[in-house]
Amino acid sequence: MHDCFETARKVRSGNRRALSRAITLAESSHPAKRAQGERIIDALAQSGIRESLRIGLTGPPGVGKSSLLNRLGSELTKQGKRVAVLAIDPSSPRTGGSILGDKTRMDSLIQSDLAFIRPSPAAGALGGVAESTREVTFLCEQAGFDMIFVETTGVGQSEVEVAELTDIFVLLVSPGSGDELQAVKRGIMEIADLIAITKSDGDLRQAAERTCAAYHGALRLFGPRKIDPDGIPCAMNVSSTDVGSLMTLWQVIEDLACWRQESGNWRQMRIDQEQRWVRSLLRRQLLSNLESCSGLTGSTVQLEAVIRKTGTVFSPDARAHLRATLAKLNQITATGNND
Amino acid sequence: MHDCFETARKVRSGNRRALSRAITLAESSHPAKRAQGERIIDALAQSGIRESLRIGLTGPPGVGKSSLLNRLGSELTKQGKRVAVLAIDPSSPRTGGSILGDKTRMDSLIQSDLAFIRPSPAAGALGGVAESTREVTFLCEQAGFDMIFVETTGVGQSEVEVAELTDIFVLLVSPGSGDELQAVKRGIMEIADLIAITKSDGDLRQAAERTCAAYHGALRLFGPRKIDPDGIPCAMNVSSTDVGSLMTLWQVIEDLACWRQESGNWRQMRIDQEQRWVRSLLRRQLLSNLESCSGLTGSTVQLEAVIRKTGTVFSPDARAHLRATLAKLNQITATGNND
Numbered sequence: 001m002h003d004c005f006e007t008a009r010k011v012r013s014g015n016r017r018a019l020s021r022a023i024t025l026a027e028s029s030h031p032a033k034r035a036q037g038e039r040i041i042d043a044l045a046q047s048g049i050r051e052s053l054r055i056g057l058t059g060p061p062g063v064g065k066s067s068l069l070n071r072l073g074s075e076l077t078k079q080g081k082r083v084a085v086l087a088i089d090p091s092s093p094r095t096g097g098s099i100l101g102d103k104t105r106m107d108s109l110i111q112s113d114l115a116f117i118r119p120s121p122a123a124g125a126l127g128g129v130a131e132s133t134r135e136v137t138f139l140c141e142q143a144g145f146d147m148i149f150v151e152t153t154g155v156g157q158s159e160v161e162v163a164e165l166t167d168i169f170v171l172l173v174s175p176g177s178g179d180e181l182q183a184v185k186r187g188i189m190e191i192a193d194l195i196a197i198t199k200s201d202g203d204l205r206q207a208a209e210r211t212c213a214a215y216h217g218a219l220r221l222f223g224p225r226k227i228d229p230d231g232i233p234c235a236m237n238v239s240s241t242d243v244g245s246l247m248t249l250w251q252v253i254e255d256l257a258c259w260r261q262e263s264g265n266w267r268q269m270r271i272d273q274e275q276r277w278v279r280s281l282l283r284r285q286l287l288s289n290l291e292s293c294s295g296l297t298g299s300t301v302q303l304e305a306v307i308r309k310t311g312t313v314f315s316p317d318a319r320a321h322l323r324a325t326l327a328k329l330n331q332i333t334a335t336g337n338n339d
Numbered sequence: 340m341h342d343c344f345e346t347a348r349k350v351r352s353g354n355r356r357a358l359s360r361a362i363t364l365a366e367s368s369h370p371a372k373r374a375q376g377e378r379i380i381d382a383l384a385q386s387g388i389r390e391s392l393r394i395g396l397t398g399p400p401g402v403g404k405s406s407l408l409n410r411l412g413s414e415l416t417k418q419g420k421r422v423a424v425l426a427i428d429p430s431s432p433r434t435g436g437s438i439l440g441d442k443t444r445m446d447s448l449i450q451s452d453l454a455f456i457r458p459s460p461a462a463g464a465l466g467g468v469a470e471s472t473r474e475v476t477f478l479c480e481q482a483g484f485d486m487i488f489v490e491t492t493g494v495g496q497s498e499v500e501v502a503e504l505t506d507i508f509v510l511l512v513s514p515g516s517g518d519e520l521q522a523v524k525r526g527i528m529e530i531a532d533l534i535a536i537t538k539s540d541g542d543l544r545q546a547a548e549r550t551c552a553a554y555h556g557a558l559r560l561f562g563p564r565k566i567d568p569d570g571i572p573c574a575m576n577v578s579s580t581d582v583g584s585l586m587t588l589w590q591v592i593e594d595l596a597c598w599r600q601e602s603g604n605w606r607q608m609r610i611d612q613e614q615r616w617v618r619s620l621l622r623r624q625l626l627s628n629l630e631s632c633s634g635l636t637g638s639t640v641q642l643e644a645v646i647r648k649t650g651t652v653f654s655p656d657a658r659a660h661l662r663a664t665l666a667k668l669n670q671i672t673a674t675g676n677n678d
Contacts, residue, residue, distance in 0.1 A: 042655070045653045045658060138653050271650060274651055275647075277652065278639075278642060278643070278646065278652055278661065282629075282665070283626055283629070285665055285668055285669075286629055286672065287625070287626075289668065289672035290621075290625055300617075300621065307610060307617065308610055311609065311613075312388060312609070312613055313616065314388055315388065316384050316385055319380075322617065322620075325621060326621070329624055329628065330624075332672065333625065333628035333632050333671065
């Protein structure tokens with residue numbers, strides 16, 4: 001127990017090694033280690049909770065997320081800011097393999113004593129955000145970082161999940177013809193707080209400006225949102241080779257964060273996020289329990305055998321078994337209703 | 340009851356109006372109507388189950404899904420084939436609105452007496468496939484269609500869900516520079532059975548051929564799959580204005596279907612899909628029950644009030660409530676373990 005308090009104390013003092021250790025425990029699939037991580041979180045929660053600005057950053061591979069973070073992060077650390085980067089690592093559903101290298105691609109930022117870069121494992125079929133990412137964000141906040149960037153590739157649901165963990169959600173887009181506007185998922189456009197068109201320099205500058213204008217127009221289509229000071233999110237051009245453009249981007253992010261804090265949106269958004277997070281945590285726990293629930297498992301195994309035998313869930317026999325399994329499931333949850 | 344048998348009989352005889360009615364009942368959120376749909380399905384299941392070739396078709400908006408389906412479908416009906424098209428309608432998460440018009444965009448196919456085009460509502464935050472789509476596919480099969488196309492836009496998880504409902508999963512891609520290879524989600528490349536580069540005509544032909552070569556190369560990266568005769572999926576060029584290219588596409592689809600049927604892969608894949616479908620159905624039912632489970636709901640409501648008050652789920656008070664709620668949840672599922 002003492003060790004957890006000691007680690008918590010070190011995390012709070014900004015010790016990056018202790019923070020790494022705490023994150024590894026919080027992310028562990030080993031129950032005892034995970035419990036240790038929980039105790040560290042408890043210890044930190046008891047001594048007053050710190051909050052950082054959390055920024056989600058998403059965009060397709062090749063859009064320049066790492067370059068932008070590397071350069072912007074370096075500038076912020078030069079100004080004395082403490083910067084954490086959590087890179088969500090998308091896995092592929094069939095091979096389970098993971099693509100990484102974000103850490104090495106941020107070669108300049110990684111040199112700074114004020115920076116902390118951490119790849120986070122992804123979970124789920126199409127590389128969603130790991131269950132523990134919320135805890136990891138909390139740990140970084142307690143370590144006193146001024147801002148936490150949560151970066152993800154546009155894989156499956158991960159953007160939506162990252163938006164749920166952050167205060168400002170930035171979508172990066174490559175310059176392209178007007179047609180490419182369509183390629184952004186509609187759902188993502190609607191949750192973006194800011195769209196930045198990357199690579200706005202050299203030969204691509206003109207294309208980037210056209211793309212920016214197209215997105216600016218498209219963002220108006222979704223109608224006014226009360227979480228933006230002007231009612232619609234901003235679209236802007238940036239280049240990782242132009243520090244000025246990155247600092248303008250940062251100014252827009254900071255202004256938006258300030259406005260939301262003053263207008264009360266910021267706190268309300270965080271509370272809403274926490275509520276949804278808890279609900280999904282309970283849901284996950286329930287599903288995990290279901291898998292070890294012997295009464296139901298027996299019934300499900302029978303059902304699956306019938307499907308194998310008859311070749312379809314629509315065979316009369318399979319349908320009868322499916323109904324029996326559903327009845328069992330209803331019975332279990334009805335028990336929970338009685339107390 | 341008589342009415343359900345009568346509707347089932349009409350569906351089986353290929354009556355499209357009866358099929359539409361049965362689908363509307365199966366998709367209904369009204370319990371009594373849904374139960375009627377279930378009875379129609381029961382009636383159909385009892386008189387011998389028919390199977391059609393199910394083809395999933397996905398790709399970003401603007402790639403030309405509707406044009407391709409319109410032209411290919413028309414050609415197939417000219418050959419006397421009966422063609423059903425289920426168009427999954429992506430909804431937007433915030434507005435709940437839906438984008439439609441697929442039906443009107445297939446103006447030529449819709450003229451044929453042998454065709455059936457049906458938009459299906461989407462479900463879930465980012466426009467996933469509706470729960471009832473599996474039943475809708477079954478109903479179309481019993482109506483004797485030779486092939487069923489399930490079409491979806493690349494929104495959220497919908498491609499993966501459509502792949503789970505179909506025998507052959509076709510990914511459509513627009514011609515572009517080599518860079519655009521990166522824009523396809525890695526997870527989708529791995530589940531595609533066939534990649535078709537659209538608009539391979541006129542000015543775009545060369546770009547389309549380069550794109551095709553790039554995908555052909557990329558598909559090799561994933562290593563051999565035993566569900567393909569050559570070990571890797573095929574990449575090919577098509578144009579909706581060139582009927583020959585569409586018939587070549589169709590030949591490739593048919594050859595793959597034949598090979599899979601003869602090699603035993605086809606039956607095994609369907610059984611695996613049905614097993615996964617049943618598991619997700621049970622999971623959905625459980626989550627839906629959870630929401631009406633008073634014991635747990637009370638505890639969750641308290642937890643949410645604490646989060647609202649303390650502003651975070653990491654406050655000691657919120658953590659204590661979260662633990663109590665998890666304990667309650669565990670208790671409910673433990674009850675299910677005893678019988």
